[in-house]
Amino acid sequence: MVVSSVMVTEPQTCCMDEHLDTVLRRMHRLGLRMVPVLDVAGRVKGVLSTFSSLAHIVPDYIVSGDLASVSFAPDIGLLRQRYTLVADKCVAEVMELAPLMVAPGESLLSVASTLVGSGTHDYALVIDAEGRLSGLISAGDVIAALMSMTKDEK
Numbered sequence: 001m002v003v004s005s006v007m008v009t010e011p012q013t014c015c016m017d018e019h020l021d022t023v024l025r026r027m028h029r030l031g032l033r034m035v036p037v038l039d040v041a042g043r044v045k046g047v048l049s050t051f052s053s054l055a056h057i058v059p060d061y062i063v064s065g066d067l068a069s070v071s072f073a074p075d076i077g078l079l080r081q082r083y084t085l086v087a088d089k090c091v092a093e094v095m096e097l098a099p100l101m102v103a104p105g106e107s108l109l110s111v112a113s114t115l116v117g118s119g120t121h122d123y124a125l126v127i128d129a130e131g132r133l134s135g136l137i138s139a140g141d142v143i144a145a146l147m148s149m150t151k152d153e154k
Contacts, residue, residue: 003111004104006145007126007135013038016045020094021087023048036125036133037095043131046095056094057082100124104134112142 013036014023027035027050034049057079086094100121102111111124126135 001108001145001149002104003102003106003108003126003137004134006108006141007104007137008141009135011036011133011136013133014048014091015040016090016092016095018091019087020048020053020089020091023091024050024053024087034123036099036136037091038133042133044099044101044125044127044133045092046097047099047125048091048095052096053086053094056086056089101127102137104128108142108145111137112139115139115142 012026012030012032014026016037016039023035027033027048033051034047036044037046037048039045059078059082100114100118100123102114102124104126115121115124122140123136123138125133126137128134
């Protein structure tokens with residue numbers, strides 16, 4: 001079984017010049033944790049995820065461990081203030097530049113191995129030879145395909 005038989009063929013996407021706040025609100029409304037970022041020709045330029053967005057919101061000095069304890073820090077007020085600073089940025093300033101990408105003809109075994117081996121992704125963008133988005137496949141999609149197969153199917 002190959003990726004193209006399992007992938008989501010029309011995933012939500014965004015453009016590099018959209019404002020972060022607009023895209024995050026759309027992602028929240030649709031229950032998404034990530035969206036591929038495309039240029040005007042439909043080529044993949046990156047991925048915007050809730051994780052990459054949060055990484056731009058949480059102050060570096062807290063993430064780096066420079067403070068022995070952050071329990072005293074004003075948490076929600078600080079995060080909201082940082083969010084307002086980041087919200088007007090373009091997606092291009094916040095997106096991940098190296099998403100996991102696979103080809104439509106790759107086997108599910110190959111994709112499952114790539115997903116597990118990456119250690120950080122539970123999805124891969126499916127791209128054609130020109131770098132345009134063909135679809136999206138997640139670890140859940142691979143598992144769903146396996147669950148739907150009969151014992152004799154291979």
